[in-house]
Amino acid sequence: MARAEAAAATFERRVLRGAAEHQYLRVRLELPDGGARPSVAQLKQLVVSALRELHGEVGAALPVDILTYDAKTLSAILRVISSGLVKLWSALTLLGSYQNRRCAFRVLQTSPFLLALAGNSRELVLD
Numbered sequence: 660m661a662r663a664e665a666a667a668a669t670f671e672r673r674v675l676r677g678a679a680e681h682q683y684l685r686v687r688l689e690l691p692d693g694g695a696r697p698s699v700a701q702l703k704q705l706v707v708s709a710l711r712e713l714h715g716e717v718g719a720a721l722p723v724d725i726l727t728y729d730a731k732t733l734s735a736i737l738r739v740i741s742s743g744l745v746k747l748w749s750a751l752t753l754l755g756s757y758q759n760r761r762c763a764f765r766v767l768q769t770s771p772f773l774l775a776l777a778g779n780s781r782e783l784v785l786d
Contacts, residue, residue, distance in 0.1 A: 679771030682744040683726075686751060688733040689763045697757065699728045702735060705757060709750040709764075718746055726773075734767070736776055744769070 688702070697705060703725055711719035724738040739747045751764035768776050 679741055681738050681771070682741050683770055683773050683776055684737045684739070684744075684748070684766055685768040685776050686735055686737060687765045687767055688735075688757070689765060690733065690757065690760065691762075692760045694760055695758070696730055696733060698730070699725060699735075702728060705754070706737070706747075706751070709754040710746065713750040713753055714746055718750065721746060723747060736773075738773075741771070 688697070688705075690696070703723075706723055706725075707719050710721055710723070714721075721743045722740060723743075726736045726738055728735040737747070748766060748769075751766065754762065754764055756762060770776055
């Protein structure tokens with residue numbers, strides 16, 4: 660009887676890797692020269708062209724969604740399928756110009772959970 664209880668009480672740890680269907684990225688577009696700020700449609704086109712430039716037509720076909728976009732801060736939350744995270748991140752990192760002006764994408768946060776991007780502990784202010 661003690662043996663049956665010991666077998667039932669064993670602990671089994673399971674770790675699921677790559678179980679999330681999507682990855683979320685909080686990004687900011689930096690335009691050091693100032694000038695016109697892109698609309699959400701222009702930002703989407705910029706992301707697609709960055710993917711096409713680095714990874715060709717296969718990269719441009721990667722489904723990327725812009726969930727939120729703040730035109731004042733030029734920050735956005737992007738959603739991509741998990742298998743395309745590295746392609747998107749590398750394409751954004753290597754992008755160097757927007758309308759013949761210098762620019763850079765900064766990846767601020769990334770997570771398989773959208774809720775994790777709701778707050779940033781580095782910006783937390785305690786009263």
